[in-house]
Amino acid sequence: xxWAPAPVEHGKGHGGGHNRNAAKAFVLIEGERASLALINxxxxxxxxxxxxxxxxxxxxxxxxxxxxxxxxxxxxxxxSAIRYHYMHGKPSGExxxxxxxxxxxxxxxxxxPYAREHWRYLSNTDAKFLLRFKGEPLAAADVRLTTANGTTxxxxxxxxxxxxIPLPEDFPTVRAGRMGNRASEFILSAEHLDGTQAFTTTLxxxxxxxxEHWQSTELGLAxxxxxxxxxxxxxxxxxxxxxxx
Amino acid sequence: xxxxKNLSVIRKVVQLLAFLFLVYGSVFVGxxxxxxxxxxxxxxxxxxxxxxxxxxxxxxxxxxLGHRLGPALSAGMFSLSLILPILTTLxxxxxxxxxxxxxxxxxxxxxxxxxxxxxxxxxxxxxxxTESLDDKLVDRIRPAKWLMLGLLVVLLPLASGLGFVGHELxxxxxxxxxxxxxxxxxxxxxxxxxxxxxxxxxxxxxxIADLLFGLILVLSLTMRQPxxxxxxxxxxxxxxxxxxxxxxxxxxxxxxxxxxxCAKACPMDIREIHTxxxxxxxxxxxxxxxxxxxxxxxxxxxxxxxxxxxxxVSDPQYFKERNKAQKRWEGKQKPSRRVKKDQ
Numbered sequence: 001x002x003w004a005p006a007p008v009e010h011g012k013g014h015g016g017g018h019n020r021n022a023a024k025a026f027v028l029i030e031g032e033r034a035s036l037a038l039i040n041x042x043x044x045x046x047x048x049x050x051x052x053x054x055x056x057x058x059x060x061x062x063x064x065x066x067x068x069x070x071x072x073x074x075x076x077x078x079x080s081a082i083r084y085h086y087m088h089g090k091p092s093g094e095x096x097x098x099x100x101x102x103x104x105x106x107x108x109x110x111x112x113p114y115a116r117e118h119w120r121y122l123s124n125t126d127a128k129f130l131l132r133f134k135g136e137p138l139a140a141a142d143v144r145l146t147t148a149n150g151t152t153x154x155x156x157x158x159x160x161x162x163x164x165i166p167l168p169e170d171f172p173t174v175r176a177g178r179m180g181n182r183a184s185e186f187i188l189s190a191e192h193l194d195g196t197q198a199f200t201t202t203l204x205x206x207x208x209x210x211x212e213h214w215q216s217t218e219l220g221l222a223x224x225x226x227x228x229x230x231x232x233x234x235x236x237x238x239x240x241x242x243x244x245x
Numbered sequence: 246x247x248x249x250k251n252l253s254v255i256r257k258v259v260q261l262l263a264f265l266f267l268v269y270g271s272v273f274v275g276x277x278x279x280x281x282x283x284x285x286x287x288x289x290x291x292x293x294x295x296x297x298x299x300x301x302x303x304x305x306x307x308x309x310l311g312h313r314l315g316p317a318l319s320a321g322m323f324s325l326s327l328i329l330p331i332l333t334t335l336x337x338x339x340x341x342x343x344x345x346x347x348x349x350x351x352x353x354x355x356x357x358x359x360x361x362x363x364x365x366x367x368x369x370x371x372x373x374x375t376e377s378l379d380d381k382l383v384d385r386i387r388p389a390k391w392l393m394l395g396l397l398v399v400l401l402p403l404a405s406g407l408g409f410v411g412h413e414l415x416x417x418x419x420x421x422x423x424x425x426x427x428x429x430x431x432x433x434x435x436x437x438x439x440x441x442x443x444x445x446x447x448x449x450x451x452x453i454a455d456l457l458f459g460l461i462l463v464l465s466l467t468m469r470q471p472x473x474x475x476x477x478x479x480x481x482x483x484x485x486x487x488x489x490x491x492x493x494x495x496x497x498x499x500x501x502x503x504x505x506x507c508a509k510a511c512p513m514d515i516r517e518i519h520t521x522x523x524x525x526x527x528x529x530x531x532x533x534x535x536x537x538x539x540x541x542x543x544x545x546x547x548x549x550x551x552x553x554x555x556x557x558v559s560d561p562q563y564f565k566e567r568n569k570a571q572k573r574w575e576g577k578q579k580p581s582r583r584v585k586k587d588q
Contacts, residue, residue, distance in 0.1 A: 177443030179412065215439035220455050223440060227459020234460075235467050239373055 001031040002187045002202040003068055003083035006054055021088055023058045026068060028081060034072035041065060041092035043102055061089040065096040065114065069104045080105030080201045084114055103135045107199035109143065109188050112162065114205075121186070121207035124169045130161050133192055133199070137161025141190055147207075148185040167207050176214040183208045246566040252535050252557055253567075256351065260358040267355050268431050293425050293437050302338045303418050303477060307402040309334060311415040315406010339485060346489025347482045350473060351532035355431075356424040357473055360465040361512075367466035368575055374467050376509070383514045386474050387530065393418065394477035413446030420450040423458045423472055469512040473532060483529035491533055492550045497522045500543060507547060510540035539567050 006025035028034060028050060036048035036055060041064040048055045048068075060066065070081040082104055100110050110130040121127055131138045139159045146152050149170040157163040167186065175181055183206040192199045248254040266273065309331045317327050342349070350357055367374055378386075397418040405415040419425060429437040438455065441447035457472075464471040473479060495501075501519055508519040513530045518537055526547075527533070533549070541547040541559035548558040 177447070180443075211439075211441075212436075214443040215436075215441050215451075217435050217439050219440035219442075220438040220451065223452055223455035224438065224459040224462070227456035227461075228463045229459075230456065231460040231463025235375075235463065238375055242375075 001034060001070060001072065001079055001081045002029050002189070002204045003027070003070065003081050004029055004185055004204060005206075021059045023056045024085065025054055025056045026083065026085075028053045028055070028070050031070050031072070031081065034070040034079070034081070037069045037071075039067040039069060039099065039102070039104065041094040041096065041099055043094075043099065057085060057087075059087055059089055062087065062092045063089045064092050064094065065099055067099055067102075067104055071105060076197050078106060078197065078199045080107065080199075081204070082108065082201070083204050084111070103132070105201055106134055107138070107190060107192050107201040108132045109190055109201055109203040111203070111205075121167055121205055122210040123167050123171060123207060124210045124212065125167055127165045127167055129163050129165065129188065129203070131157040131163060131190055132161060133194070138190075138192060141192055143188055143190045146187045146189070169210070171209050174209050174213050178208075178211060181209040246570040250563075251567065251570055252539050256534060257358075257361070259352050260361070263353040264355045264358050267353070268428050293419075293429055301419075301422075301424070301478075302334060302481070303398050303422075304416065305334045306331065307398055307416040307418060310399060311402035311406040313406070315403050315408075319407045338481075339488070342482065342485050343488055343490055346491035346533060347479075347486055347527065347531055348489075348491050348533040350476075350479060350482060351534035354424075354473075354478070355428055356476075357470065357532065359427055360461065360470050360472060363462070363465035364469055370466070371576075372467050376469070378468070378514050380514075380516060383516070389475040390477060390480040390483075390530075393475055394480040397421070398477050398481075411444070411446050413444060413450060417450065418477060420447075421454040421457060423454070423461050426454065426458045469514075470532070474513065474530070479530065479532070486527050486529070486531075487525075489527075490552045491556075492525060492552075493527045493531060493533060493537070494524055494548050494550055495521065495526045496524070496546050498543060498546055501546065504542065506540045506542060507537035510536040512536065540564065 003026050006027045028036065031050075031053050036050055037045045038048055038057060038060075039045050040060055040062050042062070046060075048057075055068070057066070057068070064086065065084045066087050068083045068085060070079075072079045084100075096114060100112075100114060108131075110132055112128045112130045115121055129143070131141055131143060133141075137157075138161050139157055141157045141161075143155050143157060143163045143165070144152065145155065145165055145168075147168060147170055149168070149172065151168040151170045153168070155163050155165055165188065171181065171184065185204060186207050187202050187204045189200065189202045313330065314327055317323060345353070364374075401410060401414040401417045404410045405412060413420070426437050429435075438458075439451060440455065441451040461472050495518070505516075505519040508514075508516045511518060512534060513532060515528045515530050517528060518526050535549045535557055538547045538549050538557045538559050542561055542564040544558075544560055546559050549556045
């Protein structure tokens, strides 16, 4: 089970267009009978109810990241799905690191750190995560990456429970400019067996086309060099003029 | 002169600490806390930088004009809630401004510090430095900071929000800001140094940004504070300079007219400080570096004050020692080619 943004209804745009306080809908894929909650930056939980696995999150009046959590236990299997969602409102006064580190489920993938202002997960970059079991780092456990663009790969956490995920360059079409490309989704999932009990967790987030497709550092360096030459020319001319006087 | 008595050395130490904090601050305050600090620290460093602890006031100002006020006006909607974020931005800026006044520029700005360090390198490399620009050139350059503030920080973002110009001009100052490139480079990121080929507008803006950055790298070696002279922050500070607690005051004497050492010492070439008969000589271009006070040879003529408390007052003994220290630092200057030819 994992969280994903709800498909946009025709004519309604993305969650209210430019209104950043507009409600946002998410669906819990394969999440029947799961208990749902929204945890705000102050770690207060609000139970959510889903309609056909779809929940609509309204602004809580509090700024910063909120966690969408789905939990389900059946016999020996304990499942969780987590997603972080930024909401606008009054400053909470709390650091998002508190929410990320808060134990939301027994097995959990914690972003270390999650993207912040002017940052986002980008293709062809590394993203770091901490795998935790009962609040402690879980070493040598497999973490599977699945993207909406069709990539699947597997990684293993290190002795400190950290796992570095290279986000793939798998967008089928890339247009020049940030506005021309829609974000895609990635899901990280992990499993762990503890005696007779099995635990699974997923963390989903969006990732974007890396702007390196239309931004050239080499050209940038060349232009800086041009600027330096121009600066040298100005200095030389100023000096010549002064000497002539 | 012991370094702890030298105001310029003290200022450099403060600038260095500010630079480390503003560029690498998130290492000290935590990755997410950096954003919190950033909202309240209006100096020239920015949110594009991975490790920064601060945020330039010009970013929210452009975004609030371009993303909120402009679209709302174009849709025919106007309410107090639209200008409240802009007022909050300016309000938080003003609180810090009251405490520090234009000393932001001279004591905290990372780009200002970087230019000064390049200037010191230029001195040590014995590059033939232009200590003062021509009066005419200074007069021609001065309005540029107002143009940068009015056009790039206010008008173009607003016009972009209203739909008159493209998205590219939603935050045009950030797009050409050399501090964005500088602080991100110092944080080990090359991703702000680029040419953007996604549209003609973005391409032109990125070319201007990189050209400007290259230009500053070279000009700073031989010229004092080249970018500060056109910085919109200087203009924004100038608007509010009368409310700041840090003051630059002068007790005019008849000797001032003939002396002019204060104007020569001024890195911003504010020649009016030596002719002005006003008590308050905090000019729009001043960065409150205090060099004019250091290089004033007369007792009590110039002073840097925090409200009514004097921080630094001109003094003949200090002047002598400071002059010696300056000469020791500069060493023997290389004669120009013209002088060599004449010999």
